[in-house]
Amino acid sequence: MRKDKSQNLIKRPPVVVVLGHIDHGKTSLLDAIRKTRVAEKESGGITQHVGAYQITVPAAKREKDEKKVTFLDTPGHEAFSQMRSRGAKVADVAVLVVAADEGIKPQTKEAILHIKKAEIPLIVALNKIDKPEANPERVKSELQKEGILVEDFGGKVPLVKTSAKTGQGINELLEMILLVAEMESLKADTSKPAEGVIIESYMDSQRGPMASLLVEQGILKTGDVLATPSGLGKIKILEDFLGEKIEQVFPAQPALVIGFEDVPRVGENFKTFSDFEEAKKYLKPEEKRVLEVLDIEEGMKVLNLILKADVVGSLEAIEEILKSLPQEKVILRILTSDVGEVNENDVQLAKSGKGLILGFRVKTNTIAKNLAQRDKIRILNFEIIYDLVEGVRKFMEKILEPETVRNDLGKLKVLVHFWAEKNRQIVGGRVIEGMVKKGTLIEALRGEETIAKGRMVNLQRNKKDIEKAAKGEEVGILFEGSGKIAEGDILVIYTQERQKGVL
Secondary structure: OOOOOOOOEEEEEOOEEEEEOOOOOOOHHHHHHHHHOOOOOHOOOOOOOOOEEEEEEOOOOOOOOOEEEEEEOOOOOHHHHHHHHHHOOOEEEEEEEEEOOEEEOHHHHHHHHHHHHOOOOOEEEEEEEOOOOHHEEEEEEEHHHHOOEEHHHOOOOOOOEOOOOOOOOHHHHHHHHHHHEEEEHOOOOOOOOOEEEEEEEEOOOOOOEEEEEEEOOOEEEOOOEEEEEOEEEEEEEEEOOOOOOOOEEEOOEEEEEEEEEEOOOOOEEEEEEHHHHHHHHHOOOOOOOOOOOOOOOOOOOEEEEEEOOOHHHHHHHHHHHHHOOOOOOEEEEEEEEEEEEOOOOHHHHHHOOOOEEEEEEEEEEEHHHHHHHHHHHOOOEEOHHHHHHHHHHHHHHHHEEEOOEEEEEEEEEEEEEEEOOOOEEEEEEEEEEEEEEEEEEEEEEEEEEEEEEEEEEEEOOOOOOOOOOEEEOOOEEEEEEEEEOOOEEEEEEEEEEEEEOOO
16 A cells, blocks of 8 residues: 655554465465454454455553554455556555465465565465474575575565464464564555545445445545546445444545445545546546457367356456466357356356356356256356366367377388288288387388288287287287288388377
């Protein structure tokens, strides 16, 4: 979040983004923090998907007041990157979660790149420290290779050993976040008109367009007119992350807004205005997402997709990653892309477009489910973006024709032709290259010309059946196939297998 040089400033809570590799414990760590630090009266837990929540840290011995920390609860670094790409410096501190037993993984490296680009302070949470296989020193060395030098190694990056399972290090992590935030001197001006960033948005079937946001400056109130480049509205209802109605939102506080006329885009900055006429000037309709229309050449293979996701942030992250899949052999075409549950219109579109429906953290309504079963339309549901992408990759490979791969084993020179009857012949010869094997395929060459093709029914040496023969050995072969083999011909022995298509 942006710092302000105005004199009319107050301290505000830090906003923290938690990033890292899948299965390294991001969600479980956040859950552990939430369970220990959400106030007793809030113990019923979070009732809705706001995309962020705020915790209370009790006052330290020398301090009078308790402190708050806001955590972003996004689908991962894909959505965080989406926010950053629109210029929204939404987080003040990044926590990089690394499993102590596994170390740096591909997504850890991606997360590090995003954090470096965002130019925000970093804290490493070395999670799963309770596991017997935990190896902190190895992880620190791996971090050093990625340009992250922790304090133990003479660097400036704090590292906290944590366990979401046992609760170890949770308090230390929160204290470190507050310490780093204190050094950043985070301030906000509450006298300014409210402005901030959209962190999630979606269409609710009952309540209409919904937007989760973080206030950066000013105080947002019920009744305010606000706008982003893609949408505007007047705030009818404000709710906190527990679903409780509130009248105003302070800087670094997450809230759910009902009142937008359209679903705004994730990562857009919002501002408040005196009236709708002023707000309309902030709109930039041309920035709305337009799905790419592709010219498909005749004969090219295409996989049509219908995407449905819980929130716009997820949707945009999925589209961005799908674009990175190789499409030289199979083209991905997104027929429609929207937030909300899978409905009957999606199934009808999938039927007419011969498409696949992909749902991300959404349900399928009963009518759509029945229609899909009747018309044999595939609906695949996912909870993790990378699982969805791998699912799409597998479907793309299924569309490809299997490839026939030939593997040459050896060559045999025909020395004598013993016998021929119908499509069978017996010949004798010497292996001059590689090896020959019973049950393989044969191509007979006379000079450069192929004069016979078939298979080896039997292989003998000294009138005894054998399975294979090596270079230099003389053997007899029972050949079955088309064409007539003669002395002096070269028999190429090979195998052939069909392999599934690879992108």
